[in-house]
Amino acid sequence: MGFVERYASTLEEVAVCCAAAKRDVKEVRVVAVSKTVGMEAVANAIEANAHDFGENRPDSLVEKASHFPEENWHFIGNIQSRRIPDIVRYATLVHSLYQRHHVAKFDAAAAALDKVQDVLLEVNVSGEASKSGLAPADVASMLAFCEDFSHVRVRGLMTMAPQGDTKVARRCFEDLARLQRELKTTLTPDRAAVFNELSMGMSEDWREAIAAGATIVRIGRALFDDTFEKDPYPGEDTTR
Ligand SMILES: *Cc1c(COP(=O)(O)O)cnc(C)c1O
Numbered sequence: 001m002g003f004v005e006r007y008a009s010t011l012e013e014v015a016v017c018c019a020a021a022k023r024d025v026k027e028v029r030v031v032a033v034s035k036t037v038g039m040e041a042v043a044n045a046i047e048a049n050a051h052d053f054g055e056n057r058p059d060s061l062v063e064k065a066s067h068f069p070e071e072n073w074h075f076i077g078n079i080q081s082r083r084i085p086d087i088v089r090y091a092t093l094v095h096s097l098y099q100r101h102h103v104a105k106f107d108a109a110a111a112a113l114d115k116v117q118d119v120l121l122e123v124n125v126s127g128e129a130s131k132s133g134l135a136p137a138d139v140a141s142m143l144a145f146c147e148d149f150s151h152v153r154v155r156g157l158m159t160m161a162p163q164g165d166t167k168v169a170r171r172c173f174e175d176l177a178r179l180q181r182e183l184k185t186t187l188t189p190d191r192a193a194v195f196n197e198l199s200m201g202m203s204e205d206w207r208e209a210i211a212a213g214a215t216i217v218r219i220g221r222a223l224f225d226d227t228f229e230k231d232p233y234p235g236e237d238t239t240r
Contacts, residue, residue, distance in 0.1 A: 003041065004048040006223050007032070014217070017210040028210055031074050033202075033220030035060060039067060041224060046071065054095075054218050058083040065090035076158075076218060078132070085109040094119045095158040095199050095218075098134045100142065103149055110151035117151060120158040120199050123179065125172045131160055136179055143183060147191065156180060156197025156215070161205055169205040173212035176200055180213075203228060 010030065018025040033054035034042050042053060042064055053068075055061040056077025065073040075091040079102055087094060088109040097106070097119045110117040121142055124133035134142055139157070146154050159176045161169035177198055184192050201209025203222035210217065221228040 001226075003045055003223060007045065007048050007050055010219065010223060013207070014210065017207050021211045023210070023213075027215055029216045031076075031199075031216055031218045032223050033076065033218050034064065034224065035077075035220060037224050039064065042068060045223075050223075052092075054220070058086045061090050062086050074216075074218070081105055085112075088113060088115065088117050092118065093155065093197075095216075096120075096122045096132075098122045098132060098142070100145055103146055103152060107149035107151045115151065116153050118153050118155045119146075120156050120197055121146075121154060122158045123176060125159045125175050125179075126162045126168075128162055133159065136175070139179060140183060140186065143187070153194060154191070155194055156199065157183075158199035158216075160202070161200070161209075163204065166205055166208050170208040170212060173198075173200050173205075173209045173214065177213040204230075 014028055014030060015025045018028060029052055031052045031054045032045055032050045035054065035056045046068065052072040052074060054074040054076045055064060061073060061075055072092040073090050074093050074095055075087050076095045079096055081102065084102065084105045088106060094117060098121060106117050106119065121139055122133035123136055123139055124131045125136060143154060146152055157176055157180050159172065161172040180198055184195050187195055197215045198213055199216040199218060200214045201217040203219050206217040206219055
């Protein structure tokens with residue numbers, strides 16, 4: 001199986017998960033995380049009708065997005081101040097904003113390009129020390145802080161779940177969805193109207209994320225990696 005087949009079967013399964021959750025499949029966008037692959041693989045994915053791509057390094061974002069400017073590019077990686085102008089030039093949506101001192105820099109870079117930068121606030125729902133993001137209790141004040149910047153528009157929240165246990169992941173996604181609903185009621189009508197996105201779910205846990213309300217799933221290995229196994233122990237007899 002190549003990307004074409006994996007992408008098609010993933011979209012089919014997304015539709016099944018949406019139906020099971022009584023959700024409209026149009027609410028869910030699949031971002032193909034292309035961070036581990038080169039230009040040819042991206043070109044091949046575009047041929048297969050993928051038009052949203054995720055990158056976690058500014059250099060790769062610049063290289064790929066400048067080559068394929070018609071596609072939607074999602075920046076999902078660690079943000080460094082000096083790279084913010086590059087990110088703003090190419091990113092449709094930035095998923096990983098959480099530091100206050102970056103907000104003015106995004107605002108200035110976006111203003112210089114006469115753009116409003118759509119962003120998500122990254123939340124560390126699980127509290128794992130290895131993960132970045134705002135503590136859930138700090139998101140409301142970050143949202144209020146962002147309101148003063150007219151070239152930055154907060155579209156929703158993003159998280160990464162702990163790996164290895166889909167039940168734990170599901171709880172993490174449900175917590176983020178609840179937080180998003182609660183925060184939405186505190187926003188002005190204008191801000192609330194665009195605060196709709198929940199970016200959560202990766203190759204191993206996107207099904208749980210859709211069940212919990214994800215509007216964007218970020219899938220890398222399950223689309224691009226020929227060796228990815230949904231079941232990490234294929235062939236092992238679990239009935240014994
Ligand atoms: C790499 C990455 C993904 C995709 O992970 P897979 O497990 O390969 O699907 C999603 N989100 C972020 C932030 C990533 O860095």
